[in-house]
Amino acid sequence: MNWSDVVKDKRWHWLINKNVPAKATFVYGVLTSKIYFDPLRPSRLPKADNIIFFNKEADAIKAGFRKSKRNGAVQEDTHLRHARAIKKACEHIDKNQYIVSLTELASSVGMSHYHFHRIFKEHTGVTPKEYIKSKKRVFVQENINKHISITEAVYNLLQLQQPHL
Structure with missing residues (x-):
């Protein structure tokens, strides 16, 4: 033709x-x-x-x-795989008490840190660093809501983040 x-x-x-x-x-x-x-x-x-x-x-x-690999099922599979990776990364952040590097997070889900950062922001609307900061804020706010002083709430966060011997 x-x-x-x-x-x-x-x-x-x-x-x-x-x-x-x-x-x-x-x-x-x-x-x-x-x-x-x-x-x-x-x-x-x-x-x-x-x-x-x-x-x-x-x-x-x-x-x-x-x-074409761009047809429907492949794109949907990629979106689901990325969503699972982001969920796993968020669990990793919680498990490691908010102390984790971008490289460590990316390798925990099998991605380069550049790709992971882009995918994380695309799915959550915030960067991994912003996500960790917001999790820390929530932790401190919950402690303050339990009638603990601000100083003690921040101290609890710092204690949580200290490596256990």
């Missing part, structure tokens, strides 16, 4: 207008990468020169194309 055929195809118009019918069963492949995409999942469109349409997924596979 050459460029002029692709441009005339109704499927191309559906893609560029982001108006693919829900009952559409075709997939499109990118010739340069040998990857095929589900038209109902959002993705960046290739140049018309590099696209080929298949009536069924099986046709794309037979032609040597592999499914």
Whole structure:
């Protein structure tokens, strides 16, 4: 299929207008990468020169194309994996009494500290450091609410953070 055929195809118009019918069963492949995409999942469109349409997924596979990893289930799995990692990191912070480095947190969930920091902020809205500070504030506030003086509440926090011999 050459460029002029692709441009005339109704499927191309559906893609560029982001108006693919829900009952559409075709997939499109990118010739340069040998990857095929589900038209109902959002993705960046290739140049018309590099696209080929298949009536069924099986046709794309037979032609040597592999499914895009950006399609639905893979993205959902990544989001769930990140959410589990953030939950595990928060538990790690609590278990270690709020004394933990970014590198230690990241390695506890199997990520680089750069990636972990970005994912943590994306999921929680705060950085790991801000999260730890807020946990410390809550600890002190709970102690103050128990009718303990501010000095004693801060002292309790410091005692909690001392390494046990």
